[in-house]
Amino acid sequence: MPNDPLVQQFLSRSEEAIAEAKRRYGSGLRALALRILGSREDAEEIENDVYLEAWNKIPPAEPESLKSYLFMICRRRALDRLDARLAKKRGGGEAEAALEELDEFLPGEDGREWADAIGRRELLRDFLTGLPERERRLFLKRYWYFLSVREIAEEEELTVSHVKVLLHRSRKRLKECLQKEGVWE
Amino acid sequence: MGMSSLDFFKDLNDIDETMLREAEPGGAEASGRKISRVRIFRIAGVTAAVLLLAVGTGIWMQSRGTRIPEGAGSETVTEPAASLPESTAAPESTAVPEETQKQTESETLPPETETESGSLPSVQRLPGPRILTEEEEMARWEAQQEALARLREVVSSAANQSSGGEQTAEYCLRYLTERELFGKCDVLLRARVTEVQNLSVQNEQTGRTENFCVVTLEPGKIIRGELKKEGPVRLYLSRYTNTSLEGLSKSLNGVQTGREGILMLYEMEDYAPEYRKELADYTVGDNERFAIWETAGGLSFAADAFPSFQKDWTLDQAAERIRDLIGLNDPAPSDFAVSFRYQVWGHVPEDDTCCTYDSRTGEYSLVGSYHMEEEYGRENLTGTVYPGQVIRNELYQICRDLKDLPEVLRSDAPAGGPDTVEIEIWFRANGAERTVSFSGKSSEMREDVRLLERKRTELDRSLSAAAGLRQWWTELNRIAAERRTKKSLEIADKLLAALEEKYGPGQAPDYYLGMEITSWGYLQILIASSDNKRELSNRGIEEIISLLGFLEGYSFTLVDVPN
Numbered sequence: 001m002p003n004d005p006l007v008q009q010f011l012s013r014s015e016e017a018i019a020e021a022k023r024r025y026g027s028g029l030r031a032l033a034l035r036i037l038g039s040r041e042d043a044e045e046i047e048n049d050v051y052l053e054a055w056n057k058i059p060p061a062e063p064e065s066l067k068s069y070l071f072m073i074c075r076r077r078a079l080d081r082l083d084a085r086l087a088k089k090r091g092g093g094e095a096e097a098a099l100e101e102l103d104e105f106l107p108g109e110d111g112r113e114w115a116d117a118i119g120r121r122e123l124l125r126d127f128l129t130g131l132p133e134r135e136r137r138l139f140l141k142r143y144w145y146f147l148s149v150r151e152i153a154e155e156e157e158l159t160v161s162h163v164k165v166l167l168h169r170s171r172k173r174l175k176e177c178l179q180k181e182g183v184w185e
Numbered sequence: 186m187g188m189s190s191l192d193f194f195k196d197l198n199d200i201d202e203t204m205l206r207e208a209e210p211g212g213a214e215a216s217g218r219k220i221s222r223v224r225i226f227r228i229a230g231v232t233a234a235v236l237l238l239a240v241g242t243g244i245w246m247q248s249r250g251t252r253i254p255e256g257a258g259s260e261t262v263t264e265p266a267a268s269l270p271e272s273t274a275a276p277e278s279t280a281v282p283e284e285t286q287k288q289t290e291s292e293t294l295p296p297e298t299e300t301e302s303g304s305l306p307s308v309q310r311l312p313g314p315r316i317l318t319e320e321e322e323m324a325r326w327e328a329q330q331e332a333l334a335r336l337r338e339v340v341s342s343a344a345n346q347s348s349g350g351e352q353t354a355e356y357c358l359r360y361l362t363e364r365e366l367f368g369k370c371d372v373l374l375r376a377r378v379t380e381v382q383n384l385s386v387q388n389e390q391t392g393r394t395e396n397f398c399v400v401t402l403e404p405g406k407i408i409r410g411e412l413k414k415e416g417p418v419r420l421y422l423s424r425y426t427n428t429s430l431e432g433l434s435k436s437l438n439g440v441q442t443g444r445e446g447i448l449m450l451y452e453m454e455d456y457a458p459e460y461r462k463e464l465a466d467y468t469v470g471d472n473e474r475f476a477i478w479e480t481a482g483g484l485s486f487a488a489d490a491f492p493s494f495q496k497d498w499t500l501d502q503a504a505e506r507i508r509d510l511i512g513l514n515d516p517a518p519s520d521f522a523v524s525f526r527y528q529v530w531g532h533v534p535e536d537d538t539c540c541t542y543d544s545r546t547g548e549y550s551l552v553g554s555y556h557m558e559e560e561y562g563r564e565n566l567t568g569t570v571y572p573g574q575v576i577r578n579e580l581y582q583i584c585r586d587l588k589d590l591p592e593v594l595r596s597d598a599p600a601g602g603p604d605t606v607e608i609e610i611w612f613r614a615n616g617a618e619r620t621v622s623f624s625g626k627s628s629e630m631r632e633d634v635r636l637l638e639r640k641r642t643e644l645d646r647s648l649s650a651a652a653g654l655r656q657w658w659t660e661l662n663r664i665a666a667e668r669r670t671k672k673s674l675e676i677a678d679k680l681l682a683a684l685e686e687k688y689g690p691g692q693a694p695d696y697y698l699g700m701e702i703t704s705w706g707y708l709q710i711l712i713a714s715s716d717n718k719r720e721l722s723n724r725g726i727e728e729i730i731s732l733l734g735f736l737e738g739y740s741f742t743l744v745d746v747p748n
Contacts, residue, residue, distance in 0.1 A: 079191065128201075
């Protein structure tokens with residue numbers, strides 16, 4: 001049985017569960033979706049979808065941390081919507097800028113097909129584990145939470161230039177990691 | 186941008202939770218970020234509440250849905266001098282009931298004082314919410330846009346004609362028929378080029394430069410669609426036009442001052458970066474096929490895209506051919522009627538929304554969506570519109586494309602399961618009826634099913650383009666604003682009563698600066714805030730939430746005040 005009492009509320013199908021989840025995490029979920037999609041209306045829709053998906057999946061799912069569970073659902077749904085939008089040549093929010101930053105550090109159409117999903121996740125985990133703690137934190141704030149460079153600088157009490165340098169360094173390491181694994185010749 | 190970047194983001198989704206927690210964006214107090222807006226909203230169907238803390242001051246805009254501008258991110262946008270309500274007199278608003286007008290016109294409250302006669306004046310109550318006029322909201326929005334524009338760097342550069350502009354690889358274009366090319370755009374019109382500006386903008390965060398062109402057009406005859414406003418039309422193109430590069434498209438090459446052509450314009454998308462929306466109203470589907478130009482040597486156009494057009498035609502002949510293609514010269518049968526139904530199931534059951542339009546009766550209805558019923562009231566979700574002949578022709582042409590499809594298209598998965606859809610389009614013309622339907626997994630759609638999906642989308646577009654429908658939607662928005670205003674006034678009354686019960690008649694805590702109701706009907710509670718008084722504003726928000734006992738139907742606006 002998970003320790004998180006809120007997860008237990010979901011498991012017992014208490015209607016207060018969603019209200020409490022919204023109270024605790026709603027702001028963060030909306031902010032994340034907004035950064036990815038850049039649209040307030042879309043962010044609201046995504047947030048609503050997150051609660052309903054969690055409500056329908058728990059049980060049988062029993063996440064250890066509801067917060068992480070909700071954020072992962074939120075990010076996945078927002079990225080799926082961004083994916084569809086990009087296919088129609090429509091942009092997103094902060095995520096669009098983040099995508100452009102990574103372009104030159106990922107193989108793109110020229111690289112060989114990435115390994116299967118499990119292999120890719122292991123590769124990414126190894127890459128992240130190998131980063132110094134601060135660089136890893138900045139990397140995830142930028143490419144998982146899609147905070148802007150300026151927001152990261154404020155949170156970390158660094159200058160914008162310093163953050164840019166650290167992110168650039170991490171991207172370079174990512175590229176080296178991919179080249180070492182043979183993903184990118 | 187490469188698709189592999191997006192794949193990377195998706196792969197990054199399932200990383201170790203410990204790493205995620207390490208990088209989690211901090212709370213406002215811990216990080217020192219300024220809370221620019223706290224927004225409360227309600228999830229449909231669930232009486233619940235959310236306390237939303239906006240991250241950074243980039244997200245401060247209101248119910249009109251203004252987006253975060255590119256590069257501004259969490260730039261601290263300095264609001265114009267704290268717009269404390271100078272007067273509590275409510276501006277005129279037709280949505281305000283009389284009893285509330287009286288309440289909002291009461292004066293700002295002084296402490297109790299004795300009058301000259303020695304008797305205490307009657308205790309005045311706390312003022313009710315001020316109703317913002319559309320002009321006031323527009324003025325605030327414009328001030329915000331000016332502030333945002335100051336944050337961006339726009340470098341205007343004229344590209345050298347002989348040296349050429351930036352070369353970018355052309356992407357593969359999706360095949361579209363002539364009729365689709367002329368039919369999918371928002372506006373199809375004749376126009377003359379009056380100005381061409383090649384510009385560039387630098388993204389202050391990534392440092393990358395984008396080169397683009399803004400073309401000013403003098404509109405002539407509109408073949409299809411409507412322009413959003415009168416006067417010159419500004420068109421955004423994603424490349425420089427005056428380059429000497431070989432292989433540049435005929436459409437781009439044809440953009441020259443003084444030249445006339447037939448252009449296919451798309452409205453600038455909501456998701457476009459702010460600077461693009463500021464500089465242009467329209468864009469194009471792609472740089473290859475957006476225009477047919479009239480030149481000294483005849484018509485200039487992408488021959489592969491428009492095979493039925495002749496170079497030695499005049500622009501008038503081209504326009505006539507276009508009218509034939511999109512059915513403007515071919516009236517729909519008098520008994521033509523169309524309806525469609527679209528259901529989609531995602532990971533959870535979605536709204537079952539059914540849209541119906543019957544051209545014989547002009548009746549349009551939208552049923553099944555509890556979101557819309559909540560917002561507009563069920564009684565308002567039907568209407569009667571009589572689109573003009575152009576729209577009816579378009580509808581008829583759209584449905585004519587379905588004649589060769591089998592009536593029923595199925596995939597292995599029946600509708601109702603995860604990721605399935607159910608689409609049905611029914612139309613009747615010349616006494617014959619035709620129904621085409623599909624149910625199953627959208628990911629397994631075949632080409633004919635994709636055509637079906639496209640036709641349903643075109644039907645949506647055509648129906649929404651009908652002027653009568655647009656008026657109906659405008660009326661619906663007015664109804665929604667009235668309903669929201671009524672709810673907002675009820676909440677305002679409750680808050681005022683609770684404040685006076687706690688602090689005394691006519692008294693208010695130091696953080697409370699008043700209330701406003703926007704033209705969309707949203708209630709905003711004004712809370713004093715400054716860099717050194719964040720604790721004050723946080724305490725104020727918590728207290729108000731506690732006094733009201735619920736978290737839905739209102740927002741907080743933090744107003745900068747001197748320390």
